[in-house]
Each structure stands twice: as C-alpha cells, then as structure tokens.
Amino acid sequence: MEREENTPQEKKPTTTISILFGILMIVVYCGMAYLMIFSSIFNQNLPEYFRYIAGVLLFLYGIFRAYRLVRSF
Numbered sequence: 095m096e097r098e099e100n101t102p103q104e105k106k107p108t109t110t111i112s113i114l115f116g117i118l119m120i121v122v123y124c125g126m127a128y129l130m131i132f133s134s135i136f137n138q139n140l141p142e143y144f145r146y147i148a149g150v151l152l153f154l155y156g157i158f159r160a161y162r163l164v165r166s167f
Contacts, residue, residue: 116163123156 129135130149140148 113163116159119162120160122154123152123159127151127153127156 114164127149130152136145
C-alpha cells in the first residue's frame with residue numbers, strides 16, 4: 095500500500111492546560127521585560143545597554159508567543 099503524500103496536516107487539538115501554560119509564559123516574558131527595562135532590580139548586575147536589549151527581546155518574544163497562541167485556535 096502506498097502512503098498518500100498530499101494529505102493536509104492536521105492541527106493538534108489545543109488543550110486547556112497548554113492554553114493556560116501559554117498565557118502564563120506570555121505574562122512571564124512580558125513581566126521580565128518590564129523588570130529589565132523599568133525596574134532597578136538589575137541595575138547592579140547588568141550594564142544599562144544590556145538591560146534594554148534583553149528587555150526588548152523578551153517583550154518581542156512574549157508578543158510572538160501570544161501571536162502563536164492566538165493562531166493555534
């Protein structure tokens with residue numbers, strides 16, 4: 095028997111746990127971005143330019159994860 099190669103990919107069913115975990119991770123990444131940019135917690139340990147770069151990258155990754163979560167519906 096031959097396998098059909100042109101079958102459309104089926105989407106995995108999105109469970110409640112994976113949705114909640116996705117939302118939690120979005121909050122964590124955006125929260126860390128906020129702490130990196132606006133908080134004085136990391137002033138002693140990291141240079142200012144690194145805090146801003148890391149904060150922006152964390153925020154962008156949080157937005158990307160939110161986009162992927164919304165798109166999974």
